[in-house]
Amino acid sequence: MTTPIAISVIMACRNAGRFLDAALRSVRAQSLGDIEILVVDDASTDDTARRCLAHAAQDPRIRLLRGQGVGPGAARALAVAAARGAWLAIVDADDLIHPRRLELLHAEGEASGAEIVADTVIAFHDQPGYRRAFPLLQGAAWTRLTEISLPAYIDANRLFERVPSLGYLKPLIRRQWLAETGIEYDPDLRIGEDYDLMVRLLAAGGRFRVIPTPLYLYRRHAGSTSHRMRSADIEALHAAGERFLAGLPDGDARVAARRRQVSLRTALHFSRAVDALKQGQALQAARLCVSRPRAGVLLARALAAAVRNRLQPAWRRLAPPGRRPPDVLVLGPDRRTATDTLARLRAAGLRSRYLATPPGADQRGLEAVSASCLVGLATTLAGLDPPPRLIAAEPLASDLRPFLIPGVYEDAPSA
The missing domain is CATH 3.90.550.10 (Spore Coat Polysaccharide Biosynthesis Protein SpsA; Chain A)
Structure with a gap:
């Protein structure tokens, strides 16, 4: 069995x-x-x-x-x-x-x-x-x-x-x-x-x-x-949506499903306009955008984003260097309890930073940490390149370690 x-x-x-x-x-x-x-x-x-x-x-x-x-x-x-x-x-x-x-x-x-x-x-x-x-x-x-x-x-x-x-x-x-x-x-x-x-x-x-x-x-x-929606993929998704819509009774769900189908048709026009531009058919792309103006707005945004992406590497080379990220991030509910740890890290020549966590979280673990705290932690850590090492009292250390992004699980042994 x-x-x-x-x-x-x-x-x-x-x-x-x-x-x-x-x-x-x-x-x-x-x-x-x-x-x-x-x-x-x-x-x-x-x-x-x-x-x-x-x-x-x-x-x-x-x-x-x-x-x-x-x-x-x-x-x-x-x-x-x-x-x-x-x-x-x-x-x-x-x-x-x-x-x-x-x-x-x-x-x-x-x-x-x-x-x-x-x-x-x-x-x-x-x-x-x-x-x-x-x-x-x-x-x-x-x-x-x-x-x-x-x-x-x-x-x-x-x-x-x-x-x-x-x-x-x-x-x-x-x-x-x-x-x-x-x-x-x-x-x-x-x-x-x-x-x-x-x-x-x-x-x-x-x-x-x-x-x-x-x-x-x-x-x-x-x-x-x-991030790579092809016209054929959108058509298949639209067809599936039509089948689903046909079986829905009148009500809020049916109204919502109709709105989503409209958004899929806009996406299809946008995708076809992009395909036309890639094939050098600018006039056909313009016709598609005129027939559905929202697709034209999306195409303009996509072209602007493409220009920004092309210019971004050059801008980063010209931009002044940012502050060097800390080598170690120390987490805890009270900065006073981390004073000795921070002093030892400085004595060892390591740059450190203290980040406060909710009171009692080090005893109760992940359940005591609010969603906003985790998101804030992830956002803070993700902006540090290279990511710092993490020091915290258990059980919070293991609970928060995965939010060190990028670098999640990278210190684990490879298969």
């Missing part, structure tokens, strides 16, 4: 060798050890499979599955079919998770009875000139436990809107409930596959709870699939 597993971690990847070691180390380091890790190599042409097998040789919880290169929707579906855990956890192969993430989300799911649970997200750049972290969900609403309705989820996933995108949340999903609904990943979707699954699950009556602690670290980089 197969022993039950608490969580099946699903990681679909294609040519993710550059990031896979760090992603797998972050999953292997989870405080909740009752997990399996299903890595789907979706016909990669780099060393993704070799790196995964190296980790699997050290950790029997890892299984490598071979995809057909169809796309992330099909790769995720393959992993779901092979999963044995009571919960499914989606983690992208270029992202990182806090060591206690699965423990805390699992506890919330079991206690609340919700079918879907997630945490908030800290994004960090992985490009030259971007050493900055920031919360993807901002505002007072995300500093407390939140339950997300279907209309709210749809509205927060319209493209090119100034609203926090809930599509970036990577949920834990109760596997038995997923099987009972019969809802599966759409294998035809190369982008938006998680959103498409989530709206159908919510429409089926799923409860979606979000804890306020940001434990998922989302890496932004030039090679990210979500």
Whole structure:
């Protein structure tokens, strides 16, 4: 008889060798050890499979599955079919998770009875000139436990809107409930596959709870699939949206779904205009922008951003050098308790900096640290290049160590 597993971690990847070691180390380091890790190599042409097998040789919880290169929707579906855990956890192969993430989300799911649970997200750049972290969900609403309705989820996933995108949340999903609904990943979707699954699950009556602690670290980089939307991918996403809309009754969710379809049509015009410019068809690009003016505004913004990116390296060379970052960052609830430590560091010739943490956090750990504190810490540390070492009283030291971005898990042994 197969022993039950608490969580099946699903990681679909294609040519993710550059990031896979760090992603797998972050999953292997989870405080909740009752997990399996299903890595789907979706016909990669780099060393993704070799790196995964190296980790699997050290950790029997890892299984490598071979995809057909169809796309992330099909790769995720393959992993779901092979999963044995009571919960499914989606983690992208270029992202990182806090060591206690699965423990805390699992506890919330079991206690609340919700079918879907997630945490908030800290994004960090992985490009030259971007050493900055920031919360993807901002505002007072995300500093407390939140339950997300279907209309709210749809509205927060319209493209090119100034609203926090809930599509970036990577949920834990109760596997038995997923099987009972019969809802599966759409294998035809190369982008938006998680959103498409989530709206159908919510429409089926799923409860979606979000804890306020940001434990998922989302890496932004030039090679990210979500940053390279092709016209064909948007068309497939729009078609999936039309199928979903056709089954919705009148109400707030239907109104929200219609608004999202409008944003997808704008995105399609924008994408086609970009394609036309790349092919030297400026007149065709202009026609597309005239037929949908919002696409023209987006194209102008994209061109301005491209010019800024071209000029940025030269500007950085001309800009005066910034202050040298500290070698060591000392965390604690009271600066007086850190005085001796700071003095010893100075005597050793090390530049140090003190950062205050909430009172009592060093005794109670991560639960005592507010979401705003973690985001502030991540933003502070991410701006320091190279990142400093971290000194703090346990258990806070291990809880806050992952927010040293970049540098998360980089001091862990490689597989």
